[in-house]
Amino acid sequence: MSQKLDLEFINLTKRYGATVAVDAISYHFATGTYACLLGPSGCGKSSTLRMIAGHETVSEGAVTLGGRDISHLPPAKRGTAMMFQNYALFPHLSVLDNVAFSLKMQGVETEKRHKRAGEMLELVDMSALSNRLPAQLSGGQQQRAALARALITKPDVLLLDEPLSALDPFLRIRMRAELKKLQRELGITFIHVTHGQDEALALADEIVVMNNAKIEQAGQTRSVFDAPKTAFVARFLGSHNVVKMPEGMVAIRSDALTLDTGESAKLPGTITNIEYQGTHVAVTAMVPGDQEVTALLSDHEFFDSPKEIGEAIGLGWEARAAQALAQ
Amino acid sequence: MQKNSLTGWLLASPLSLVLLVFLVAPIAMIVVVSFWGATEWSIYPAFQFDNYAFLLTSEVTYRVFVNTFKYAAITWACTLLIGFTVAYYLAFHIRSLTWQIALFLLCTIPFLTSNIIRMISWIPFLGRNGIANSTLMSMGVIDEPVEWLLFSDFSVILAFVHLYTLFMVVPIFNTMMRIDKSLIEAAADAGATGWQTLWHVVVPLTKPGIMIGTIFVVALVMGDFITVRFMSGSQSANVGRMIQNDIGLLQYPSASATAVILLITVLLLIGTMLRFVDIRKEL
Numbered sequence: 001m002s003q004k005l006d007l008e009f010i011n012l013t014k015r016y017g018a019t020v021a022v023d024a025i026s027y028h029f030a031t032g033t034y035a036c037l038l039g040p041s042g043c044g045k046s047s048t049l050r051m052i053a054g055h056e057t058v059s060e061g062a063v064t065l066g067g068r069d070i071s072h073l074p075p076a077k078r079g080t081a082m083m084f085q086n087y088a089l090f091p092h093l094s095v096l097d098n099v100a101f102s103l104k105m106q107g108v109e110t111e112k113r114h115k116r117a118g119e120m121l122e123l124v125d126m127s128a129l130s131n132r133l134p135a136q137l138s139g140g141q142q143q144r145a146a147l148a149r150a151l152i153t154k155p156d157v158l159l160l161d162e163p164l165s166a167l168d169p170f171l172r173i174r175m176r177a178e179l180k181k182l183q184r185e186l187g188i189t190f191i192h193v194t195h196g197q198d199e200a201l202a203l204a205d206e207i208v209v210m211n212n213a214k215i216e217q218a219g220q221t222r223s224v225f226d227a228p229k230t231a232f233v234a235r236f237l238g239s240h241n242v243v244k245m246p247e248g249m250v251a252i253r254s255d256a257l258t259l260d261t262g263e264s265a266k267l268p269g270t271i272t273n274i275e276y277q278g279t280h281v282a283v284t285a286m287v288p289g290d291q292e293v294t295a296l297l298s299d300h301e302f303f304d305s306p307k308e309i310g311e312a313i314g315l316g317w318e319a320r321a322a323q324a325l326a327q
Numbered sequence: 328m329q330k331n332s333l334t335g336w337l338l339a340s341p342l343s344l345v346l347l348v349f350l351v352a353p354i355a356m357i358v359v360v361s362f363w364g365a366t367e368w369s370i371y372p373a374f375q376f377d378n379y380a381f382l383l384t385s386e387v388t389y390r391v392f393v394n395t396f397k398y399a400a401i402t403w404a405c406t407l408l409i410g411f412t413v414a415y416y417l418a419f420h421i422r423s424l425t426w427q428i429a430l431f432l433l434c435t436i437p438f439l440t441s442n443i444i445r446m447i448s449w450i451p452f453l454g455r456n457g458i459a460n461s462t463l464m465s466m467g468v469i470d471e472p473v474e475w476l477l478f479s480d481f482s483v484i485l486a487f488v489h490l491y492t493l494f495m496v497v498p499i500f501n502t503m504m505r506i507d508k509s510l511i512e513a514a515a516d517a518g519a520t521g522w523q524t525l526w527h528v529v530v531p532l533t534k535p536g537i538m539i540g541t542i543f544v545v546a547l548v549m550g551d552f553i554t555v556r557f558m559s560g561s562q563s564a565n566v567g568r569m570i571q572n573d574i575g576l577l578q579y580p581s582a583s584a585t586a587v588i589l590l591i592t593v594l595l596l597i598g599t600m601l602r603f604v605d606i607r608k609e610l
Binding site for chain 2: 053054055074075076077081082084085086088089090091092101102104105106149150153
């Protein structure tokens with residue numbers, strides 16, 4: 001864990017003609033970090049990942065791994081391995097041969113490479129299916145095979161391009177737990193690209209929120225979620241209300257809002273919607289300035305003094321729950 | 328249930344009828360006639376094996392068949408090499424779809440003219456005093472005209488390759504376009520060199536296209552007679568020429584027997600190839 005295999009972007013830039021896909025971003029990932037690049041489609045997160053992998057040329061700046069500039073090395077010489085969005089398993093090869101492919105390219109003899117591939121398949125719990133063709137596997141099984149293929153090269157950094165997007169919701173939650181477990185066991189850096197904030201929050205030690213080719217905010221997952229710096233980050237991470245107050249824009253977590261009628265109420269409002277969510281009740285209210293605000297109340301809190309749609313309420317929060325946002 | 332099966336029969340009948348009239352009946356006719364007898368001036372219905380006996384015991388037949396196979400094999404190798412290269416270039420090195428389509432159409436434009444014209448246009452080029460020879464002589468590469476350029480196996484195969492390469496390009500290009508580009512990246516990620524990617528990823532995934540192109544080219548070359556006649560100046564023979572000769576002499580039974588043997592040979596050839604590659608996904 002303590003080897004110096006930190007991944008770093010230094011003014012990393014990608015241009016396609018006149019368009020800038022990634023605009024001079026800099027960031028440092030410590031060895032063994034599970035990091036998520038998070039952002040809407042077209043924000044530059046995939047281009048960034050592909051530049052780390054070497055499938056996209058670096059227009060300017062550099063990617064370094066363990067202090068070594070890898071920006072212009074061929075993909076296999078970088079110490080990275082990539083797991084593709086649609087897994088990109090070779091359809092004409094069995095799972096075993098898919099996993100053993102890189103060893104075959106190095107000229108490792110059949111018996112030896114099959115043994116190593118078998119070990120990798122055991123790691124991802126796929127030994128029983130090693131003779132199947134990719135087309136005969138389910139989505140989750142294909143993902144495990146792709147994972148084994150990426151890991152057989154013993155990468156220092158594993159790059160995952162929207163690895164869970166092709167799976168159904170149930171499997172997605174199971175596979176993300178397995179990804180996290182695998183990363184803990186291997187102790188290598190995982191860089192995971194996703195547009196799902198729940199996925200990023202569940203997996204990442206650190207998140208890098210990207211928007212319009214730039215890093216909007218990055219850091220420890222919890223500190224980013226607790227203190228979004230811009231309205232974009234607050235909205236994209238969800239569970240936040242972005243409210244325009246006299247003193248400027250603030251982000252307030254939905255679960256930090258309370259319904260107050262007395263003096264402590266900071267905002268008056270009218271209830272427009274009530275949604276029962278089992279453990280919680282989401283109350284949406286219209287507040288001055290034509291803004292919608294959602295308060296997430298525990299079921300006790302709500303049902304102790306139930307409200308009706310159209311009822312006038314006051315919304316309150318603790319002073320430290322409001323995060324001032326950059327304009 | 329009764330009604331359903333009737334509908335089924337009715338739906339299948341137009342195609343069956345077409346195949347029966349235009350495919351099965353002519354072949355059956357040829358098979359029937361191949362057993363007939365012939366004299367110098369007449370043909371008479373019979374059921375005898377004389378035609379086959381004569382064909383299969385004649386040394387000429389074997390020589391002509393070997394020659395036909397030779398043409399097919401060399402043409403196949405050349406069209407495959409050129410076709411694969413062209414298709415690979417179009418599919419993997421041309422980035423924009425517009426250019427891909429434009430260049431692909433460019434490949435097909437010569438095929439809008441007649442086969443015969445394209446074939447004959449080689450003659451003034453390759454002849455004894457043709458453009459090729461006179462250019463080489465004026466450049467000082469050769470002192471006297473090269474004789475083997477025209478009316479030789481070389482010119483026959485050159486014409487075949489020219490005529491049929493597109494039949495290799497199209498199916499291979501079609502198959503290559505369906506290869507997911509991320510597979511190429513995955514191969515690079517696994518440390519494969521360009522040649523390794525080509526050999527271990529692109530070629531195996533292009534096999535069905537190669538096989539379809541092969542069937543086209545082999546079937547066309549095996550059945551050809553006009554190219555061989557023009558480009559060899561009637562100095563070489565293949566099976567098609569043999570059949571054409573028989574027809575010229577009104578020896579229909581003998582021509583039919585040769586045709587039946589050619590048909591069986593080609594079917595066996597293609598049947599063998601299909602055992603190795605599954606082309607159903609491409610159809």
